[in-house]
Amino acid sequence: MKRDMIARGVEKKGMSVQEADRHYQTGENKRLASHFIEALKAYQDALALYPGEAYKQRILCLHKIGDCLRMQGDFAAAKESFQGALSLVEQEGDEVEIADTLVRLGLSARGLGALQEAEQYLERARGIYGEWEDPEGESYALWALGGLWRVAGELHRAKAFFEEALSLAEGMGDFMGTGYALCGLGGVSRMMGHYRDSLSYYTRANTVLQEIDDVFGTAYSFCGIANAHRMSNEFERALSYFDRATTLYEGIGDRISYAYTRWGEGTTFKMLGKEEEAALTFQAAEAIFQATGDQRGKIYTLLGKAELALLQRKRAEAAAIVKEAANIAEGHPFQLEQCHCHLLQLLVRREEGEQITLEEVRKEYRRLGSDFPQGEVILPLNLP
Numbered sequence: 001m002k003r004d005m006i007a008r009g010v011e012k013k014g015m016s017v018q019e020a021d022r023h024y025q026t027g028e029n030k031r032l033a034s035h036f037i038e039a040l041k042a043y044q045d046a047l048a049l050y051p052g053e054a055y056k057q058r059i060l061c062l063h064k065i066g067d068c069l070r071m072q073g074d075f076a077a078a079k080e081s082f083q084g085a086l087s088l089v090e091q092e093g094d095e096v097e098i099a100d101t102l103v104r105l106g107l108s109a110r111g112l113g114a115l116q117e118a119e120q121y122l123e124r125a126r127g128i129y130g131e132w133e134d135p136e137g138e139s140y141a142l143w144a145l146g147g148l149w150r151v152a153g154e155l156h157r158a159k160a161f162f163e164e165a166l167s168l169a170e171g172m173g174d175f176m177g178t179g180y181a182l183c184g185l186g187g188v189s190r191m192m193g194h195y196r197d198s199l200s201y202y203t204r205a206n207t208v209l210q211e212i213d214d215v216f217g218t219a220y221s222f223c224g225i226a227n228a229h230r231m232s233n234e235f236e237r238a239l240s241y242f243d244r245a246t247t248l249y250e251g252i253g254d255r256i257s258y259a260y261t262r263w264g265e266g267t268t269f270k271m272l273g274k275e276e277e278a279a280l281t282f283q284a285a286e287a288i289f290q291a292t293g294d295q296r297g298k299i300y301t302l303l304g305k306a307e308l309a310l311l312q313r314k315r316a317e318a319a320a321i322v323k324e325a326a327n328i329a330e331g332h333p334f335q336l337e338q339c340h341c342h343l344l345q346l347l348v349r350r351e352e353g354e355q356i357t358l359e360e361v362r363k364e365y366r367r368l369g370s371d372f373p374q375g376e377v378i379l380p381l382n383l384p
Helices: 002-032 036-049 055-071 075-092 095-111 115-131 135-152 155-172 175-191 195-211 215-231 235-252 256-271 275-292 295-311 315-330 335-351 359-368
Strands: none
Touching: 002 036, 002 055, 036 055, 055 075, 055 095, 075 095, 095 115, 095 135, 115 135, 135 155, 135 175, 155 175, 175 195, 175 215, 195 215, 215 235, 215 256, 235 256, 256 275, 256 295, 275 295, 295 315, 295 335, 315 335, 335 359
16 A cells, blocks of 8 residues: 555656646747747746756756746846755756856846846856856856946946957857847947947847847847937837837737837937827836836936926926936946936036036046047937
């Protein structure tokens, strides 16, 4: 009788693992098709079925659950999933898996605006990859660090990391790594005021990412191409690429990158004098940033709303909104966004009739490595 009970228990556990494997594979299929909401559910179902001793499978599930949550902009929940994975990985003692988890934790912390914490995770991961001579992992960590320094406003440092990531990825024939490193270079080039370089990087990235059927990466590169055209005052062309990005983002369930796409689209409407469309689009983007806790994104939508108020001669309202944005920026290490806030504050004062000079704020931008703004600064303002 006892042996029969043990046998039935083993059989039941085996069936549970097989069922978990099926859910996990469904998650993989959905994730690779960039259907992150459906993938998340499948991975969660798999995790619930894997027994406690199935460390490897549970670690993989926690990684993929966190990845799907991060792609949807739920950085806090993603971080919690990765922390669960890290506790299991450290029990196993696999150094490379520890590094893989640390990069994911770094990306989640970066999304929450905790840049110092993110840097610690990413640099630790980079060190492990270097010790184990893992160029693919090192390229991944370098790309993540490039994004971190871009968010921090350290533009030359960000570009150097992206260039190093690109060199490693191209050397390995890693097309995905190449595509994302090119996207990183496109983004930082735009912030530096190098709009034609930005367009070139994003166009190259788009070619690579479409060839490997990376739907998210293709959407990301379309958005980058749109912003490069926007900064070159090619507004109708920009809108056509924002539309392409939006279609893909809506199909895959991404929220955070989609929100930045809506902000770029709103800025384009503002530049075209379509203030009502701009206001509605900023409102839609801000709702997503609010829901996901993306403080940096919220700064951009607040500045867009402030400028619309200023264009409508609502100076007091504009001043209050810019002050709110500046308080957020100064509470985080978002140096470039701090410059944007200072610039808008000066423009508010100018519209109120004060004599102002932009030299100090230009020096702030140049210190960070940005050539923005160039020439005469007038409303509407096309932030990079």
